[in-house]
Amino acid sequence: MTLTTPRPCLHGHAFTSTFRTLVDDIRRGALDRERTRRLPFAEVRALQEIGFGRRRLADDGSPATRLADVFDELIDLAAADSNVAHLYRGHLAFVETLLLNPDSADSIRWRDRILSGDFVGNAQSEKQETAEITTRITRLDGVPLLTGRKFYTTGSIYADWIYLSALDGDERVGVTVRTAHNGVSVVDDWDGFGQKLTGSGTAVFTDVPIDPADITRAEPDSRQSRYLAAVFQLCLLATAAGIAQAALDDTVDFVRPRRRIFGFAGEALPRENELVQAVVGKVASAAWSARAIVRSSADELDRALRDSISGRGTDEAFLMAELNVFKAQQVVLPLVLDATTELFEVGGASAVGTGAALDRHWRNARTVASHNPAVQRARQIGDYHLNDRPPSWQGAGAPAETTQGSARA
Known part of the structure; x- marks a missing residue:
């Protein structure tokens, strides 16, 4: 789904009133969607059009709406349809990344995309026996190309962009790709007994060209x-x-x-x-x-x-x-x-x-x-x-001895 003509973001009472009406509409169709496995494309589009996906992001890159209020709205959305709330997980976390680094060139570029209504999915995991990554970046005439397969790609089937992990040589990097490219295919093959409409299935990338600016190299933070x-x-x-x-x-x-x-x-x-x-x-x-x-x-x-x-x-x-x-x-x-x-x-x-x-x-x-x-x-x-040992975790594809914290994992 690509949003080409998003509505201006609503604020204050105008947003609250419109959001509540939309949530009521989403609630009324939730059971039928689950029974028929109808993915909520229209519902996600409507939420994006009223500005739900950019509630936290002010025009200058600072935090706008309080995080507790956004999560309160997310709970209301989950009460209406837990699938729709869940599929926003990767997008909301991506937006928080921009707030953490508001002055970086990467954040400024992505701020414009998010404020225009773009929706970002997330795809980190692969169906492997171990936590290795096989999705890779190669280069043809200097152009980075992405090839690989991801699973548990929650929200990606609804997205304009997918943020994912890949290997560039031996280095684990973050990559953001447009879903509109014909080398990107997202399949609704999630077979869990719950949260059936989150689009948490397979994403396949075949020689997808990448803007070098959309390759991020994690720095310890x-x-x-x-x-x-x-x-x-x-x-x-x-x-x-x-x-x-x-x-x-x-x-x-x-x-x-x-x-x-x-x-x-x-x-x-x-x-x-x-x-x-x-x-x-x-x-x-x-x-x-x-x-x-x-x-x-x-x-x-x-x-x-x-x-x-x-x-x-x-x-x-x-x-x-x-x-x-x-x-x-x-x-x-x-x-x-x-x-x-x-x-x-x-x-x-x-x-x-x-x-x-x-x-x-x-x-x-x-x-x-x-x-x-x-x-x-x-x-x-x-x-x-x-x-006194703080929590640590390792990202897929990281060296076994290195604790990782992917910027947008």
Whole structure:
């Protein structure tokens, strides 16, 4: 999808009102899209046209909307359709990269593209037995050409650009390519049981010419690496929080009109039953808590970024913001998974019918939770508190002894 005539970005009440109307429209079509596997191209286009994808980016390259407010909107979007919120993960992180380095030539060039409405997908992983990268840059008459195959390319099928990892010789680099080139093919072959419409399938690149300016070589930058790792994870937690809200909304809609309940003769309104009320209360509490935790983490990240831009930032602030997002992961995901399981207690066998499709909330939450396994993050948190070792991770294709933090991984 290429946006050629984006609308001017809306601000303030105008954006909020238009966004809420659009979110309501997205919610109404979500179940049918999942049942028919209709990818939400039109919905993504509409969000881009009102400026959702550039909410954080001011014309001068500084942060505009507070990060907590953007994540609050992302939760609302996930409550309407968790697929649509999830597919924005790579794009939102890409925009944050521009905020980290507002004065670089790379950021200025990309700022214009983002402000014009361009959407960026992400493609780092490959289907390999190990974490190696086989996607490579070669050169023909001095022109860089990209060839390779990626998987888990969330959002890329909707994108104008794809940011991906590749090898240039033996060096791992970042590359951004136009999806409109006929050497780029993105296939909807994601076969997970949840988040089916995120476009997290295969992207194939065949001799795709690259602007040398769109090849980025990572320089050691612990602040940027920690900040972006946290943003990527927080996007998943926001999606999970939205799923919890959707589970609450659908559970209430399921219970309210019902006139009978297991174990009672004749008419017995489930909404008046204390046990049903307790279950709904737990689901509501999980949804509220998940949102509050995500907002709190977003505020901490925003403070670290703004202090860094003003020259007051510290490495410690970025480390603690990253660690605290990892801690949030340990709490939000079990909350949401438990809520999307327990909701079935409100209706017995009737709650598992395909008409209500309440199962999709657990399937989607479980799929989101399987990204960046929480148990690995729990170990890193414990190691830090016991041994003062900060979290580290290695990018695909990196030398085994080198800790990597790709600029836009």
